[in-house]
Amino acid sequence: MPQKVLLYCDPGIDDSLAIIYALLNPEIDLVGIVTSYGNVDQEQATQNVAYLLDLANKQDVILIGGAKTPLSGEFTPYYPEIHGEEGLGPIKPPATIKGELLNFDAIFNVIEEYGEELVIVDIGRSTSLAISFNLGGEKTMNTVKGFYLMGGAILTPGNVTAGAEANFYGDPIAAGIVMDKAERGVLYPLNVTNEAIITPEMIDQIMVEENNPFQALIKEIFDYYFEAYQKLVPGIEGSPLHDVLTLYAVTTPQAFKYVEKVVSVGLNDGHLRGVSMADFRPKPDEEGNKLTIALEMDYPSFTEDFVKIMSSSISNLT
Ligand code: BDR
Ligand code: CA
Numbered sequence: 245m246p247q248k249v250l251l252y253c254d255p256g257i258d259d260s261l262a263i264i265y266a267l268l269n270p271e272i273d274l275v276g277i278v279t280s281y282g283n284v285d286q287e288q289a290t291q292n293v294a295y296l297l298d299l300a301n302k303q304d305v306i307l308i309g310g311a312k313t314p315l316s317g318e319f320t321p322y323y324p325e326i327h328g329e330e331g332l333g334p335i336k337p338p339a340t341i342k343g344e345l346l347n348f349d350a351i352f353n354v355i356e357e358y359g360e361e362l363v364i365v366d367i368g369r370s371t372s373l374a375i376s377f378n379l380g381g382e383k384t385m386n387t388v389k390g391f392y393l394m395g396g397a398i399l400t401p402g403n404v405t406a407g408a409e410a411n412f413y414g415d416p417i418a419a420g421i422v423m424d425k426a427e428r429g430v431l432y433p434l435n436v437t438n439e440a441i442i443t444p445e446m447i448d449q450i451m452v453e454e455n456n457p458f459q460a461l462i463k464e465i466f467d468y469y470f471e472a473y474q475k476l477v478p479g480i481e482g483s484p485l486h487d488v489l490t491l492y493a494v495t496t497p498q499a500f501k502y503v504e505k506v507v508s509v510g511l512n513d514g515h516l517r518g519v520s521m522a523d524f525r526p527k528p529d530e531e532g533n534k535l536t537i538a539l540e541m542d543y544p545s546f547t548e549d550f551v552k553i554m555s556s557s558i559s560n561l562t
Contacts, residue, residue, distance in 0.1 A: 246273040247494055248358050250351070250388075252310065253487070254282025254368035255292045257327045257469045261554075262367055262487035263293065264458045267300045269553050271495040274302075275362070276354050279345070280310030282368040282414060284322050284331035292331050294343025299457045306354075309345035310372035314415035320369075323410075326472045333468030335461060348372075352380050355388060363494060365392040366422070367487035369411050374418035377425045390428035394490040395419060396507065396520030397434040398537060405515070409434050412509055413518030420509040423520075423535060430536045431507060432490045433520065436500065439543060440489035443482035444470060446547060450555040462554060485550070492546055493538065501540040506532035 249272055253259040259282075266272045277297075279290040290307060297305055314320055330336050355362060366373045370393075377385050395411035396419070402408040412419040422429070447466050451459055466483065473483040493500060505523065510516030522537065523530060 246271050248273045248275050248362045249494060250276045250354050250362055250364050252278040252280065252366040252368055252372050254280050254289050256283030256331050257333055257465050258485050258487040259367055260292060260296060260332055260465060261485055262491045263296050264462065265488050265553055266491050267302060268456060268556050269495065274305050276306040276308055278308045278310040278351065278372050280368050280372045281312050283327045286310065286312045288331055290343045290345060291337050291341060294341050295337035298341050306350065307343050307345050308350045309348060311375060314371055315374065315417045320414050328468055333465040335464060351376050352384060355384060359387050360389045362388045363390050363392060364388055365490060365494060367394045367490050369414035370395065370418035370422045371415045374421040377421060382425050386427040390430060391426040392430050392490050392494055393422065394432050394437060394486055396431055398520055398522050400435050403434060408518030412520055416509045416511050416518040420511065423507045423509060424533050432493055432538050436538045436541045437486035437489050438484050439541060440485050440546060441482040442485050442550060446551050449551050455555055455557040488550065489546060492549060499542040499545045500538040502536045502538055504534045504536055506530050507535050
């Protein structure tokens, strides 16, 4: 049976590739998508998701309107230089496709319907998931099988500041709430997602035969993202697909090595904003909500799977 997934996201190029990966993967059953601000604003994120679903003829996947700002209410910058003005690199989704949003509480109907058959995957800012804990309560939220969370950088450099990763930096209050409250939470921080490098050669392999409606789009948005990463990290051989790796982990958790730790997130507006911290000192069992944190991964297995899924036939789309 494919794994049922409720996805929180902010597409964004790597989010979009993650959605395409999920739609093409026969082991994933995407039952709903919560669209929020992050890489672009919430309206644009919704339009981008609606466009991808339309290409796949999967308009039956429900869309739920998520957060428009962080919990603090402040404005956070988008990153057009990495994701493009509209979030899909050079692609502008047709204005005719808007996407119909259900109200936020539809999240709790999905959780009630699927319970422990469902995993929640969050590849965006943590705001909407934190609000879900606030409105739905921990008991309801923790009836799901688990949470797969892309965020943080554990004792390793950040990507928006020296120490902070973009999802946690975007809303550190929300990230802290999720770290405290999500039971059976598995964290995929930059420690592993920065290693999830997809190269132009792998994209060329995906392009060899035209099998699904996404391939041309995959190449265009990847090329844009790769160009941006080459400026950020001179000499890099490809681009890290942070969000795709997190979806891959849903079907292949055994490809990672994990530790279990409590994770805290820096809240102040200085150097520590959004910085994630876990305590690696040898000491007796620590108090608090422990996350399972992925710190190493099997890179060849990820890239092989990525090329296979992204070049798979339309027949996987039911
Ligand atoms: C994360 O930040 C976002 O901009 C990406 O989509 C990814 O979810 C990486 O730090
Ligand atoms: Ca994202």
